[in-house]
Amino acid sequence: MSLTLSTMLPLKSKAPDFKLGDVISGKVFTLKDFADKKLLLVMFICRHCPYVQHIKKELANLGREYPPKNVAMVAISSNDAENYAEDAPTGLREMARESNFSFPFLYDEDQSVAKAYSAACTPDFFLFDQNRQLIYRGQLDDSRPGNGKPVTGADLRMALDAALAGQPIDPHQKPSAGCNIKWKRGMEPAYSRR
Numbered sequence: 001m002s003l004t005l006s007t008m009l010p011l012k013s014k015a016p017d018f019k020l021g022d023v024i025s026g027k028v029f030t031l032k033d034f035a036d037k038k039l040l041l042v043m044f045i046c047r048h049c050p051y052v053q054h055i056k057k058e059l060a061n062l063g064r065e066y067p068p069k070n071v072a073m074v075a076i077s078s079n080d081a082e083n084y085a086e087d088a089p090t091g092l093r094e095m096a097r098e099s100n101f102s103f104p105f106l107y108d109e110d111q112s113v114a115k116a117y118s119a120a121c122t123p124d125f126f127l128f129d130q131n132r133q134l135i136y137r138g139q140l141d142d143s144r145p146g147n148g149k150p151v152t153g154a155d156l157r158m159a160l161d162a163a164l165a166g167q168p169i170d171p172h173q174k175p176s177a178g179c180n181i182k183w184k185r186g187m188e189p190a191y192s193r194r
Contacts, residue, residue, distance in 0.1 A: 004121040004180035007191050008137055011171060015040060015132040016116035020076065020106035023092040029104055031132065034072035039163055040132060041066070041156075044114060044124040044181065046077045047095040048086040051178030052122050054145045056099045058153045059123075062160075063102040069164055073103035078114035079122070079182040081107075087182070114181055115189050121178040127159055135163055138173035 017031045034040050043059065045052045063073055075096075081088035089107045096105045108114055117126060127136035136159035143149040155174060162169045183192060 002180065003177050005177050006124050006137060006139075006175040007118040007120045008173070008175050009118045009126065009134060011134050011137070013134040015042070015126070015128045015134070016113070018076075018106070018108070018113045018116070020108055020113060021089075022104045023077075023089040023107050024096055024105060027104070029074065029106060034074065037067075037072035038070040038130050039066075039072065039160065040128040041071060041073045041160070042117065042126040042128070043073070043075045044078060044117070044119040044122055045075050046079045046084070046087045046122045046179075046182075047091045048079075048084055049122040049179040050145050054143065055123060055140055055151050055153075056095070058140065058151045060100050060102070062153060062156070066160060067102070071160060071164070075101065075103060075105045076108050076113055076119075077105070077122075078108035078111045078119065080111075080184045080187075081109075082184070084182050111181075111184060111187055118189075118191055119181060120192060121176060121180055123178050124176050124181075125156055127156070127163065129163060135159065135169050136173060137176075139176045142174075144177065 079087035141154040143151045
């Protein structure tokens with residue numbers, strides 16, 4: 001299990017648009033579908049990654065707690081499904097149902113959305129304000145598989161709660177950490193080879 005850190009996309013970056021299908025409903029979503037919400041949380045996750053498996057219950061908790069507070073949430077999987085069959089849409093659909101995810105779970109087959117966001121690992125979190133400028137990118141919390149720390153979502157929750165209250169978010173943010181995104185052969189972005 002190799003550890004990859006988030007690229008820490010610069011704060012105030014604009015949210016890149018996307019047009020991706022939901023693995024459960026089949027509905028196609030774009031950035032505009034979330035325009036009515038104050039905040040947008042974009043999460044790059046997958047099924048097979050032990051780091052994501054470690055936090056999936058907390059992701060489901062966030063999905064129940066924050067959308068009623070004016071937060072849109074969307075998960076995206078960009079892994080190469082040809083070489084990682086669990087991360088194909090069928091496997092993602094099973095994961096979403098088993099985990100009771102209440103947010104759309106989109107599949108980025110050509111990996112262009114992961115590249116647009118400079119996503120590097122699973123999980124990788126990006127929180128955008130009303131103007132869809134990046135205000136938080138970093139870890140869920142300090143817990144990792146095997147380190148004995150509880151999964152609380154503390155770091156991400158602190159950012160969400162501060163933004164909802166109109167308070168500033170500490171710009172000193174810890175990068176998310178997990179498995180690297182499984183790029184298709186020849187598709188690896190330059191930032192993944194640092």
